[in-house]
Structures are given as structure tokens and as C-alpha cells.
Amino acid sequence: MEMLNTEMLRMMRDPLGAPLHPTLIQVLLVATFVLHIFFVTLALGAASFALWAFLRGNEWQRRLARVAARLAPNAVGLGVVTGIAPLLFVQTIYDPLWYAANTLTGFWSTLFIFVVMGGYSMAYLFYLKGSPQGRLLWASGLSIALILLAGWIMHVLANTQLYPEYWREWYAPNLEPDTRGVVFHAYNLPRVAFLLLVSSVLSLGVTLMLFAWYFRQRDDADYEYLTQVGNLGKRLALVSAPLLWITGIAWSFTQGIQFGLHIVMALAFTFIALLIREGFRHLDPLTGGVRALGFWLLSLLGIGVIRETIRATSVARYGYRVADYPFVWDWASVLVFALTTVVGVAVIAYLVLVLYDSGKGEVRPWAEKLGRVSIGMLGAWLALFILLGVRLYL
Amino acid sequence: MYPTWEGVFVHSAMYVAIVAAFHVLASHLTVAAAWFNLYLERRAVYENRPEFYEYLKRSALGLLVFAYVFGALAGVGIWQTTTAANPRGISTLIHNFVLYWGAEWYMFLIDVVGIIVYYYTLGRVNPRTHLKLAWILALGATGTMAIIVGILSFKLTPGAWLQTGASLDGFYNPTYYPMLFMRLSLMFTITAAWACLIASLMPKGSPWREHIIRRASILGLAGLIVGALIWQFWYYPTLPEHARQVMASRAVPAITYQAILGGAVLTLLGLLVNIIAPRMQRPIIALGAMGVLFLAIFGAERTREVMRKPDIIAGYMSSNQLVIADIPSRGARNEEARLNQEGVLGQLPFVKPPKTAQELYDTQRYWKIGKQLVLQQCASCHSVSRQTAIQVGRHELRLRPVDELLRMRGAKTRESIEAYLNAIGGFPYMHPVKGTAEERAAMAMYLQSLVEEGEPPAALARR
Structure with a gap:
């Protein structure tokens, strides 16, 4: 069976090869993913905070909710645009994986963009016409649901890539092909919780600290409000650190263990959680925004490397190595x-x-x-x- | 080869077409609207006409919400739909042009970050600084157009790339310039409809409201005329003879040309009315004009896709994703001879090949193998199963359904279907069926079951 999968991956690879050294493309893939995941999780975090604050928040939180409601659709837009680069690079060096996952899940892969458009439109509608009095709160809820669904679809596509050994069974059990692409074939709930849910709280926290840092420089700065915003951002980051660790450990011992990566992943997630916990603890809520962003982007880079290691390890089982990908300068x-x-x-x-x-x-x-x-x-x-x-x- | 995704309710190729038409509408709008806004903003700054800023603000918000973000989203949507519908086709483009697309990504970033900065800083920074942002948007948007046209035109005329395999030879191909300048002209027509929509939403009685409608319409009319001239005297003569033959064949249904020509005539008349009587413009009319343009673009994009038939990349890859040329410098080899000799089954990694002759001739298994082969060779352009059918009244909408086509040509028995499969390369828009004689027989067996499934629907709705 291993030989069959090895042959399958080799046959599916594009004959033209890559236009530069594949390892460089792999580096670009991870680096650009960091920007993408930051904006995506920020969109989710900002939209969720706006809805929560409009429903339950006090006065300054509602004031902040307006900013978050404005931020959410813009973050969706930036998330999509920054997502183009990793999308390009993944299909250059992992074409068998990406294309197989997309055809096996074709319906959702195609629906993805309509889901994002819906999420974006609802977020914008809420920003333009929503109010704390309850006007259009449904639009906010719907936008969060759609952004989550879009994240889920991408999660399934990423996970389907990891299991070439099941592709035949998923596509054509008993030689009867399923050409609808409607089934979510592979997923890992701790991974979703880690990459989407907990990370969205962190991205929001960091952005709130950046907000306080930026607006404190203005002549008309409202220090009390900005201190509240900065404190909230810091608190969100500190609360997220242990959650990040718990979901990271769960991810390690559910998916990581399948590829023998659980110990490495558990150690890496422990380090990242500690970095965030200790790094943020000493930051000033009003002036520490830039350093907070630095800590978080560094952590996301680490997370991106782990994510890439899982994929590389999965396909290495069948002799597929990025460094061996044919290329012509x-x-x-x-x-x-x-x-x-x-x-x-x-x-x-x-x-x-x-x-x-x-x-x-x-x-x-x-x-x-x-x-x-x-x-x-x-x-x-x-x-x-x-x-x-x-x-x-x- | 990859698994086949046929589509659900709608054929996979139609998902691509719908998303592509929407993307063209939004993305072309961003390019020309950026130039039109630059024109108005220059007048606002140098002629001291601050009243134009109200239009610019409304236009920028609309562009930010609709055109830039939705354009970018639909651009990603094209990747997603083409990936699911024709993975090896998009893979060829990616492995040639990934870094050109990487370059275009910077232009996307400039566009999306630029329109956000443009909108939120309007009135908050020095007018001359803001004018710089307008320049950046105009140049950046044109940059995206200059790149993507190289990739789009490559699919129809790969030019010297077929010999050299060098990306630059494929990018600057024979139809690059005519397509680029034709699109650059026609995008002003789309922008005219947009500008009329935005201006018609402004208070009536403002002298500049009519001024903008008239100016935009003149620009749109000029774009339409120049675009038509480029088509007639530059783009069409540059098309390969084969593409012109396909355009004249039944592969492109008459309704497609009716949509394009009808859209062009209606747009021309609408623009003339705007120039003569700009006061008559209403938001609903401008929205209608956008709808007409969408239909015309849909027809034009479908024609552009179909005129390459039977290839997805002319001369290199067939629509059903088989490599049909040798490009030694890139390691690509023609797959046709090998498939005819060794069979297609062995090249489908998602199908377990039969181990014994007995297994191959097991009727049920034979039928299933036939189905796999039909899906691989036909489903890129034809509805195979009924999961891509929509019933609209008495009409069943499917994309060139294989069973209907066979019935129409009287191929109803296994033998006649097999004979038809063997002769199929005679159409200008079809490649010969690949595979061994046994494989074609298996395909015929499966197709016969489709033909026999039931009486043909009352009307065959063609798209």
C-alpha cells in the first residue's frame, strides 16, 4: 500500500516543475501564512467582540465595539488578500495534496468564496447600519457563523491533504466514484480550536493594545478609555496563553501523534504559551502594542512552522519531499x-x-x-x- | 490525474464561468474607476473644485465595499473553482507563472490597502497627498491587469513557450497586447455604468451631477468604440485559425453571441442617452446597465473559454487534462501515445486497476470502470451524471449532456456508441478518445446505460 501511495503522489505531480528552488517556495509559504492567519483570526475576534459588547458590554466597551465592527470587514478583506500568497505557494510544491483535497471536497471548495463574501457583506452591513439597540445584530451573528464556516472549510482542505492513504477510499469506495465533493473527509477539532478560536482572541488582544498605543499619541487622546482598551487587550492575551497550551497539547496528542510529532509539538506549544504568558505579563497596556504584535507574529511563525512540519512529515511517509521537487531556475x-x-x-x-x-x-x-x-x-x-x-x- | 468533481446542481465549468464573469466585472471596474477618480481628483485639486470630493467619497466607499474586496474575493474564487473543476489546467498555469502571480499579489495588496487608506484619509490629509493615493490606485490596478492578461492570453496562444518552455515566451504571447488594450478600453464602459450609478444617487439639481454622468458616459462610449475596433482589427485577426473555426461552430451557442451583441447595443444606446440627457439617469437604470454588462461579460468570457476547445491550454493540454505536447526543456511529455498503448486506467491513481482479465470482464466492475473513464475524459465539458442538472419548469438545464448528445446522433446501442467514440476526433472541438479498445468498450457500456436510462427530457436546454 505504501508503494501504491508513493506512486500515486509521484504520478500526480505536475511535470513542469517549480520555477525556483522548492525550499525557497516553502519558506515563502510559511512566511506569508503568518500574515494571512493574523488577519483571519483578527476578523473573527473583532466581529465576535463587537457582537458581545453590543449585547453585554458597558459604555466604553460599546464604544470600542464600534471600532471592532469597522475593523472586522476590513480584516476579512486583508485576510483574503494575504491568503492569496500561501495559496499560490502551496499548490506549487504540494500540488498533489492541494488538488486532491480540493477535488475530493469540491463542493465546499467552490462554495468557500461565496461563504466569505456572505461573511464580509454581513460584517459590513453591521458596521454601516448596526446599533447597540439591537439593530442588525443578526447580521453580526451571521457574519461570525459564515467566517467560522469558511475557516472550517479551509481546515478540512488542509487536513484532507495529510492522509493520502485514505484518498482512494474517500473518492471511490468499491470503484463507485463520489463526484459531489460534499463530505468533510478529515478534521481535527483541537487544531481548529487552536488555530481559529483561541488565536482569534490573541489577535484581537494584540490589536487592542496596538490601538491604545497608536491613539495615545494624539493631542485629544482619552487616556482613561485607552487604558481600559489596552488593559482589555493584555488581559485577553494572558487568558489565551493557557488555552493555547491546552488546545495545542490536545492537537499534539490527537493529530501530532499520528505522525510521531506529539512530543516535539507539545514542547513547541509549551514554549509558545510561555513566551506569550511571560512576554505579555511585563508589557505596559498603553505603550506595549508594538512589542505585543512582535511576540504574537513570532509565535504565529512558530505555529506556521509546526503546521508545515506536520504536512511535510505526513507526505515523507510516502517518499515525497519538498527539497526533491523538480525545478528549473x-x-x-x-x-x-x-x-x-x-x-x-x-x-x-x-x-x-x-x-x-x-x-x-x-x-x-x-x-x-x-x-x-x-x-x-x-x-x-x-x-x-x-x-x-x-x-x-x- | 485527480479525482473528478462534476459539480452539484450546476456543472463545475459553469461555477468557474459565473465566478469569472463577476470577477471581470468587479476587477475591470477597479482599474478604470481608479483612473476616472484620479481624473476627477486632479480637477478637484488643480481647478479648486472641492464639490467633486463628495462623489469621490461615495465612489471610494462603493469601490472599497464592492469592487476591490469582492473583486479580490472572486479572484480567489476563480482559483478555487478552477482547482476543483480542472486541477491539472490550473496546475500548468501555476507551475509556469507562480511568481508572476506573486508579483500580482503585491498589486492586490496595494489595491486593497490603498483603497482602505484612500477612503479613510479623504479629508484628513493634505489634498496633494491624497492625490498621490489616487495615482497609486490607478497604477496598481493597471498593474494587476497587465499581469493577469499575460496568463489569460497564454491559455489561448502559448506562442513560443511550446518550443522553449520559458515563462517569458508564454507570457508575452501573440494575443497579449490586443487582449490587454481591448480590456483596458472596455473597462471604461463598465466604469461609466458605475459612475452613473454613484452620481445618480447624489442630490438632484447639483450641476456637477450631470457633468459627471456626461463625462463618464463619453469616456465609456469611447472605450466601447475603441474596444470594438481593437476586437475587429487586432484581436480577432490574431486569433489562431482553429479558434475562429470553433467560434463559428455549434460549440458556442447562438444565445452567447446574442448576449454579447445585445449587451453592447443596449450599452451604446444607454450611453448616448446619458450624453444627450444626463438628467434622465436613475439608480435603477444604472443598476440595469450593470446587469446587462454582466450578461455580456458572461457571454464573452464563455466564448473565450470555449474557443480554445478541445484544449484547456492550446496545444499543450486537452480540456480533459491530458498533456498533448512534448516540452523537453521542462520535462513535460506527450501522454497520448502512452495512454492509447498502455491504457488510461493505469494513469488514474484513484482507481485500483483490475488485476486479472476475469476481473476486468466482470460486468458490474466493467460498467464501473467505464464510468470512471467517461468521468475522466468527458466530465470537464459535459454533464455526465444527473447531479449537475437543474429542472427549470419543463426544461432541464445541463451542460452538453453526453446521453442527450448520443441520443441526438442516434448512437443508442453499445456498438454504435463505441463507433461514435472512435470517430469523435473528427469534430474541431474534440480530441480523439484515449485508451485501449477494451477501455473504449467499457466506456460504451456505461454510456449505453445512460442513454437507456429514460426518455429524453422535453427540451434540451443548451448552454
Whole structure:
């Protein structure tokens, strides 16, 4: 059977190979996943807090709920856009896994985007028209349910990849193919609780601390309110740390153990939970926002590495190793990507600076200069990109 | 080969088409609307026309909520639907262009972060600083268009890539420029409908309300005319002869062209009315125009997909996901000869191949194997089982159902179906069926059971 699965994975791999060294793609996959999971969990955390505060919160919590309601749809949008990069990289080096999971779960894979659109629309509707008096609270509840369903679908797709040994049975038991793709074939509840639920509390906590850190600098800052917000963020992070540990241990001893990774995972999750617990304990709620973000992104990177290790270990059982993935250096591709990275980072840095400074009413002079330079770079990039193909006509 | 996902209620290919048409509407809108907003904002700054900011604010909110985020969502949706419907097709594109898509990802980020910053900083930063954001949105959105057109046009005309396997040769292919400039023109028509919708929601009597409707309509009309000219004199002549043949065949139903032409004529008339009498514009009319454009785009995108038939990537991969060319520099090898010689079954890792001749000829097993082979070879373009059927009144909507097509051609017995399968490569939009003689016989056995399943529905609804 092992030989059969090994042969199956080899046959399914794309004959064209990757355009650069697969290990580099694997690094990009993990790094971009960190950004994606941060925004996704933030969307869930912000939407849930807004609903809770409108239902049960006191005055300052309701004031904060308005901010959270505005944040939720924007975080969904950013979660989707940042999700594009890991989506690209996973299907480059794990094509047999990703495509098999998507075809086996085709109905949900296709429905996924409609579910996200629904969640996003409901979150925006609630932000624009909802009120603490109970107006459109159903929209908020529905948006949370849909975001959770979208997360669940992605979770199932990620888990289905891990079990090539069951694919045949799932697709065509007794040679009778099931071409509907409606069954959730593989899932792990502790993993969902860890990656979606507990992480959403942490992402929200960190963002609340960042909120307090940013707005404390304004002349009209309401220190009492900001201290309450910062304290809430810190408290949420501290409460989440043991929950993260418990769900992490459960994940280790339900899924990790299947691949012999339970001890390594348990140790890693213990370290991450301690890092968060100890790191956040000494942070000032008003000024510690940036360091809180740093701790959390570092933890998410660790979580991303663990997630990737599970996948790599699973397929290594059948001789599938990312480092062995065939590739041909396609320098044109690499150059296009590298050049666009420089331009993209410059432009996005400028956009973030403008947003950051907009609260003070004036953008710092060197940022204005960066704006001029980045627009020039973007224009030059576009002209180069369009003109590069003129050689066709020469 | 991967498992087959046929679709549920609607055929998998139609999920792709619906999501793609919506994506085109939203994403093209973001590109041209960004340029139109830049035009208005420049006038607001340099001609001191602050009244334009009210339009810009409303337009930006609409674009943020609808076009940018929904456009990005639908873009991801295309990946998800094509992955489920045709995994090897999307895999070919990914393994060629993953880093071009990576580059486009930066442009997406610029677009989505940009529109959020643009909207939330309107009136909160210096107007000249804000104008820079408008420039970034216009350039970034055009950047996404410049990249994705290279990948889309590659599917129809891979050009020198078929010889070299180099991504740049595939990206800058013969239809890249005509498609790019045609889309860049036509997107102003979509933006005209959008601008009319936003402006018609503004208070009546404002002199600039009509001004914006008229300006946007002139721009939209110019885009429509230039786009039509590019189609006629640049894009269509650049199409491969085979694509033109398929376009003229029954593979593209007449209703598709009616939707495209009807949409174009209605849009042209609507824009002319807007230019002559902008006061008559109403939100419901503008919304109707968006609906008409959606139908026309749906028809155009379907035609673009169908004119490649029988390939998903012309000259390299058939619609049913078999490699049909050698590209030695990339290690890709033509699979046809091997499949005919060794059989398709051995290439379907999700099917346990029969171990003995007795097992192969076990009737029930034979039928099941036939089903697997039909699914693999036919389900990309045809409804095979009834799970992709919707009953609308007396009509049953399915996508070119195999049983109906066989009945129409009088192939009802196992022998006649087998003979038909052997001759199928004679159509310009079909490849010959692959596999050994035994495998074709198994396919015929399964297809015969489909044909015999019942009387044909009252009407065959074609799509």
C-alpha cells in the first residue's frame, strides 16, 4: 500500500516543475501564512467582540465595539488578500495534496468564496447600519457563523491533504466514484480550536493594545478609555496563553501523534504559551502594542512552522519531499517577482505611513518624499512590464 | 490525474464561468474607476473644485465595499473553482507563472490597502497627498491587469513557450497586447455604468451631477468604440485559425453571441442617452446597465473559454487534462501515445486497476470502470451524471449532456456508441478518445446505460 501511495503522489505531480528552488517556495509559504492567519483570526475576534459588547458590554466597551465592527470587514478583506500568497505557494510544491483535497471536497471548495463574501457583506452591513439597540445584530451573528464556516472549510482542505492513504477510499469506495465533493473527509477539532478560536482572541488582544498605543499619541487622546482598551487587550492575551497550551497539547496528542510529532509539538506549544504568558505579563497596556504584535507574529511563525512540519512529515511517509521537487531556475520569473517585491514594499510602506500619520493631520515630510519615489517606481515598473513584450514585434 | 468533481446542481465549468464573469466585472471596474477618480481628483485639486470630493467619497466607499474586496474575493474564487473543476489546467498555469502571480499579489495588496487608506484619509490629509493615493490606485490596478492578461492570453496562444518552455515566451504571447488594450478600453464602459450609478444617487439639481454622468458616459462610449475596433482589427485577426473555426461552430451557442451583441447595443444606446440627457439617469437604470454588462461579460468570457476547445491550454493540454505536447526543456511529455498503448486506467491513481482479465470482464466492475473513464475524459465539458442538472419548469438545464448528445446522433446501442467514440476526433472541438479498445468498450457500456436510462427530457436546454 505504501508503494501504491508513493506512486500515486509521484504520478500526480505536475511535470513542469517549480520555477525556483522548492525550499525557497516553502519558506515563502510559511512566511506569508503568518500574515494571512493574523488577519483571519483578527476578523473573527473583532466581529465576535463587537457582537458581545453590543449585547453585554458597558459604555466604553460599546464604544470600542464600534471600532471592532469597522475593523472586522476590513480584516476579512486583508485576510483574503494575504491568503492569496500561501495559496499560490502551496499548490506549487504540494500540488498533489492541494488538488486532491480540493477535488475530493469540491463542493465546499467552490462554495468557500461565496461563504466569505456572505461573511464580509454581513460584517459590513453591521458596521454601516448596526446599533447597540439591537439593530442588525443578526447580521453580526451571521457574519461570525459564515467566517467560522469558511475557516472550517479551509481546515478540512488542509487536513484532507495529510492522509493520502485514505484518498482512494474517500473518492471511490468499491470503484463507485463520489463526484459531489460534499463530505468533510478529515478534521481535527483541537487544531481548529487552536488555530481559529483561541488565536482569534490573541489577535484581537494584540490589536487592542496596538490601538491604545497608536491613539495615545494624539493631542485629544482619552487616556482613561485607552487604558481600559489596552488593559482589555493584555488581559485577553494572558487568558489565551493557557488555552493555547491546552488546545495545542490536545492537537499534539490527537493529530501530532499520528505522525510521531506529539512530543516535539507539545514542547513547541509549551514554549509558545510561555513566551506569550511571560512576554505579555511585563508589557505596559498603553505603550506595549508594538512589542505585543512582535511576540504574537513570532509565535504565529512558530505555529506556521509546526503546521508545515506536520504536512511535510505526513507526505515523507510516502517518499515525497519538498527539497526533491523538480525545478528549473526560471530567472525571468524570479526577476519579475524580486523587482515587484521592491516596488510593492515601498508603495505599501508609504500607504501605511499615510494612514499612520493621518490621525495627526499631517504626513511627515520624508514620507511625502517616499510617496513621490514610490509612485515613480510603480510607474516605471508598469511601463517596463508592458514594454518588455514589444520584442514580439521586433 | 485527480479525482473528478462534476459539480452539484450546476456543472463545475459553469461555477468557474459565473465566478469569472463577476470577477471581470468587479476587477475591470477597479482599474478604470481608479483612473476616472484620479481624473476627477486632479480637477478637484488643480481647478479648486472641492464639490467633486463628495462623489469621490461615495465612489471610494462603493469601490472599497464592492469592487476591490469582492473583486479580490472572486479572484480567489476563480482559483478555487478552477482547482476543483480542472486541477491539472490550473496546475500548468501555476507551475509556469507562480511568481508572476506573486508579483500580482503585491498589486492586490496595494489595491486593497490603498483603497482602505484612500477612503479613510479623504479629508484628513493634505489634498496633494491624497492625490498621490489616487495615482497609486490607478497604477496598481493597471498593474494587476497587465499581469493577469499575460496568463489569460497564454491559455489561448502559448506562442513560443511550446518550443522553449520559458515563462517569458508564454507570457508575452501573440494575443497579449490586443487582449490587454481591448480590456483596458472596455473597462471604461463598465466604469461609466458605475459612475452613473454613484452620481445618480447624489442630490438632484447639483450641476456637477450631470457633468459627471456626461463625462463618464463619453469616456465609456469611447472605450466601447475603441474596444470594438481593437476586437475587429487586432484581436480577432490574431486569433489562431482553429479558434475562429470553433467560434463559428455549434460549440458556442447562438444565445452567447446574442448576449454579447445585445449587451453592447443596449450599452451604446444607454450611453448616448446619458450624453444627450444626463438628467434622465436613475439608480435603477444604472443598476440595469450593470446587469446587462454582466450578461455580456458572461457571454464573452464563455466564448473565450470555449474557443480554445478541445484544449484547456492550446496545444499543450486537452480540456480533459491530458498533456498533448512534448516540452523537453521542462520535462513535460506527450501522454497520448502512452495512454492509447498502455491504457488510461493505469494513469488514474484513484482507481485500483483490475488485476486479472476475469476481473476486468466482470460486468458490474466493467460498467464501473467505464464510468470512471467517461468521468475522466468527458466530465470537464459535459454533464455526465444527473447531479449537475437543474429542472427549470419543463426544461432541464445541463451542460452538453453526453446521453442527450448520443441520443441526438442516434448512437443508442453499445456498438454504435463505441463507433461514435472512435470517430469523435473528427469534430474541431474534440480530441480523439484515449485508451485501449477494451477501455473504449467499457466506456460504451456505461454510456449505453445512460442513454437507456429514460426518455429524453422535453427540451434540451443548451448552454
